[in-house]
Amino acid sequence: MTTYPHVMQLAVAVSSAALVLGALAVTPRRALRWLLWLSLIGAIGVILWLTLALSFGDAGGTGLNMAPFREIRRGLDSHGGRPQANLLGNVALFVPVGALIAWLARRWRVAVAGVFGMLLSLGIELTQLSLGRVGDIDDVILNTTGAILGGLLAVTWARVVSQRWADYDESAGL
Numbered sequence: 001m002t003t004y005p006h007v008m009q010l011a012v013a014v015s016s017a018a019l020v021l022g023a024l025a026v027t028p029r030r031a032l033r034w035l036l037w038l039s040l041i042g043a044i045g046v047i048l049w050l051t052l053a054l055s056f057g058d059a060g061g062t063g064l065n066m067a068p069f070r071e072i073r074r075g076l077d078s079h080g081g082r083p084q085a086n087l088l089g090n091v092a093l094f095v096p097v098g099a100l101i102a103w104l105a106r107r108w109r110v111a112v113a114g115v116f117g118m119l120l121s122l123g124i125e126l127t128q129l130s131l132g133r134v135g136d137i138d139d140v141i142l143n144t145t146g147a148i149l150g151g152l153l154a155v156t157w158a159r160v161v162s163q164r165w166a167d168y169d170e171s172a173g174l
Contacts, residue, residue: 010050011092014043033104039098040100047093051124052131070102071138090093090142094121098150099124103158110151 129135
C-alpha cells in the first residue's frame with residue numbers, strides 16, 4: 001500500500017503552514033494568534049482522522065504492546081519499507097502539533113508541547129485499543145518525540161525571527 005508517502009506529504013504541508021504562521025505570530029501582530037489555534041485544531045483533526053478513521057500499521061491485529069522500543073527496534077532493524085515509514089510517520093505527524101503548542105504556550109514551551117503530544121497520543125492509543133485495534137506504547141514514544149521536536153523547532157524559529165526583527169528595528173532607528 002502506498003499510503004505512507006501521502007501521510008508524509010501531509011505532515012510536511014501542515015508543518016510548513018505551522019512554521020509560516022508561527023513566524024507571523026512572533027511579530028507584534030497578536031491578532032494572528034487565533035490562526036495558530038485554528039491550525040492546531042486542524043492538525044489535531046488530521047491526526048485523529050489518520051489514526052482513528054484509517055488503520056495504518058495494525059495489519060488487522062488487535063491487542064496491546066506495552067514493551068517499550070519493541071516496534072521501534074523492529075523498524076530500525078528493517079532495511080527500509082513499511083516499518084521505517086511507520087517510525088518516521090509517527091514522529092512527523094506530531095511535529096506540527098508540538099510547534100503550534102510551543103508557539104501558543106506562555107512558559108515551558110517545549111515541555112508543554114511534549115506533555116500535550118504525549119496525552120494526545122495516549123488518548124489515541126487507548127481509543128484504538130477500545131476499537132479492537134492495536135494499542136502500542138512505541139507509538140506514544142514516537143508521537144511524543146515528534147511533539148518535542150516540533151516544540152524545539154518552534155522555539156528556535158521564534159528566537160531567530162525575534163532576533164532578526166530586533167536587528168531590523170535597531171538598523172531602522174526604531
